[in-house]
Amino acid sequence: MPKIKMPRKSTAIDMTAMCDVAFLLLTFFMLATKFKPDEPVTVVTPSSINTTLLPDSDVLLFTVDKDGRVFFSMDGQPKRKKLIEDLNAQYKLGLDDKEIKSFVTGASVGTPIKDLKNYLSLSEDQRKKQGLDKGIPTDSANNELGAWIEYGMAAQGGNFNKLKYCIKADNATPYPKIKEILDTFKAKHIQKLNLVTNLKSAPQGTAAWKEEQAAGGKKE
Amino acid sequence: MAEMDTSSSGGKGKKHGGTKSKKQSTRVDMTPMVDLGFLLITFFMLTTTMSKPKTMDLIMPKDTKEEKDQNKVKESTALTILLGKDNRVYYYEGLAQDPNAAANPDFFKATSFANKGGIRDEIIKKRDEVSKLRNAKGEPEDVVVIIKADDDATYANFVDILDEMAINRIQRYATVDISDQDKTWIKQTETANGVK
Numbered sequence: 007m008p009k010i011k012m013p014r015k016s017t018a019i020d021m022t023a024m025c026d027v028a029f030l031l032l033t034f035f036m037l038a039t040k041f042k043p044d045e046p047v048t049v050v051t052p053s054s055i056n057t058t059l060l061p062d063s064d065v066l067l068f069t070v071d072k073d074g075r076v077f078f079s080m081d082g083q084p085k086r087k088k089l090i091e092d093l094n095a096q097y098k099l100g101l102d103d104k105e106i107k108s109f110v111t112g113a114s115v116g117t118p119i120k121d122l123k124n125y126l127s128l129s130e131d132q133r134k135k136q137g138l139d140k141g142i143p144t145d146s147a148n149n150e151l152g153a154w155i156e157y158g159m160a161a162q163g164g165n166f167n168k169l170k171y172c173i174k175a176d177n178a179t180p181y182p183k184i185k186e187i188l189d190t191f192k193a194k195h196i197q198k199l200n201l202v203t204n205l206k207s208a209p210q211g212t213a214a215w216k217e218e219q220a221a222g223g224k225k226e
Numbered sequence: 227m228a229e230m231d232t233s234s235s236g237g238k239g240k241k242h243g244g245t246k247s248k249k250q251s252t253r254v255d256m257t258p259m260v261d262l263g264f265l266l267i268t269f270f271m272l273t274t275t276m277s278k279p280k281t282m283d284l285i286m287p288k289d290t291k292e293e294k295d296q297n298k299v300k301e302s303t304a305l306t307i308l309l310g311k312d313n314r315v316y317y318y319e320g321l322a323q324d325p326n327a328a329a330n331p332d333f334f335k336a337t338s339f340a341n342k343g344g345i346r347d348e349i350i351k352k353r354d355e356v357s358k359l360r361n362a363k364g365e366p367e368d369v370v371v372i373i374k375a376d377d378d379a380t381y382a383n384f385v386d387i388l389d390e391m392a393i394n395r396i397q398r399y400a401t402v403d404i405s406d407q408d409k410t411w412i413k414q415t416e417t418a419n420g421v422k
Contacts, residue, residue, distance in 0.1 A: 021256030028263030035267060039274030052385040055392055056282040070381070172281060177382035181309070181375040184384060192286055200281035203385060209341055212350075213395040 047071035047139070049176045053206040055214055060202060064168040066158045067202075068151075069114060070175035074183035075141025077116035078154045080161070086110045089161040096157075099123050116141045119150050144186045151190045174202035282388065287400060302359060303367045305352045307345065307387060308404065310412050311378030313338065315345045315387075319352065321372065334411045336419070339386055349394050371399040374408055 049071055062081070069077040080086055090109040094101045097119050101109075105126040109115065117125040117138055125138050133139055144151045155171070162169055171191065175184060191199060208214040301320040308316040315337050338344045349371065356369040373387055384401075391399045 018253070018255075020253075021260050025256045025260045025263060028260055028267060032263055032267050032270065035270040035274065039270065051279070052382040052389075054280070054282045054385055054389040056280055056389075058281050058283065060279045060281045170281075174279075175381045177380060179381035180377070181379040181381065181384055182377050184381050185375070188286060197286045199284045199286065201284055201385060201388075202279050203282050203389075205280045208393055209346075212346070212393045214393045217395070 047075065047077065049174055050178075051174060051202050051204055052177050053204040054201075055206060055208045056203060057205065058200075060172060060200065061168075061170055064162070065170050065172055066155065067114075067172045067174060068187065069116075070173065070179050070183065070187065071141075072176040072178040073141075074179060075116055075139065076144055076151060076187065077114040077139075078142060078158070079114035080158055083110050085161040085163075088163075089157050092157050092160060093119065093122070093153075097122075101126065118143055118148075119153065144183070144190060146186075149190055151187065152194060155190070155194055155196070170200050171196055171198070172200045172202055282385065282392075284388065300367075300370075303356045304370050304372060305349065306372040306374065306408075307349075308408055308412060309373070309375040309379035309383045309387060310416070311376065313380075313383060315339060315383075316412055316415060317345065317348055334415060336415055339383075345387070346390055346394065349390060349396065353394060353396065368398050369396060371396055373399060373401045374404040375401070376404055376409065376412055 047069065049069055065081055067079045069079065071077075080089065087106070087110045090101065090106050093099065094106070099119070099122055101123055105123060108126045112126075115122070115125065117140055121138060121140070125133060128136065128138065142151050142154060143149065159166065159169065173184075173187060188199070191197075208218055304319070304321050306318050306321060310316055316334060317337065318334050335348075337348060349369075353369045357366045359367040371391060373384075375384055388399075390396075
């Protein structure tokens, strides 16, 4: 009786399918996400149960780090261009085209307006070295934050309804600094602010948690 | 790499022998490509943002209205929360407009942000107590939480307490400047507890 010979199976696995999946995922991630925006300082935001999303556009974002330095950033290059040109004209900063471009394409700025020319002519590393990242002054004697808010609004071109004012502050930012900023907004008659937070789930047994459960775990 | 060439070795045992040149396998080893694919995926997953940051709405009262609104709050429906240093929370019931209120040693209490036995329990307790009260129209009263942050408080405390309002669905709350009286009470409690 002849022995039945089992054909030897190759140990090689066909990787083609896996490769397909990998590149499919890669394509998805490339299309569905965007790069993390440059941040002048690392900010660890506190968490809350709020699920409202931060909109992509029409946002004036004020970043406050744990030492209380305030940085300003805004989306939209045409708007940024208008903003810096207005500031240049108003404060007679004498910015040249290169410095204006540096602001338009840059991310956040945080410096007193009088240092702005110097600030924009340097690269980010040089700014750090020279200690120019001082933050926008918010104290009552020299409140330039108000100016930034005003010029930021003016740069929107009349579209104020959609505009959102966001504050992204660090966990350890002292409250008096926050209060100064809130008071500045109050003085500008801006009552509605958005605080940037991380998402956390509502603790069990609380009113918010019960509502979430009643909605079938789906909230908003 | 891991591939063993078995595609032609089976020929030995086959009946139609016939010496033939070894057939080259047409299979391409995909492993490095998969490696590369996953490497890129990892890179994109780490450098990009998927979820947009969430935001919390904060609606500040108008300055002019504040005084009026504050006076409308009844002593019996109010809960005042003070934020101190090192994540400490102090609270008392009512608005402490009565200078004799502090005569009671249990009036001014300290607690924490802990999930159990912290400020949340106090908020819930007060909310349920107040909802038993009836106003002039016979409707249940709403608790009003007054939040005052001391200079030593941090932004995290501020957001945490606003979050507690959202968690416990407190409709009416206000952030108010801290008074000197409150500061004194915080100091006294701190000294009593040996906090520097």
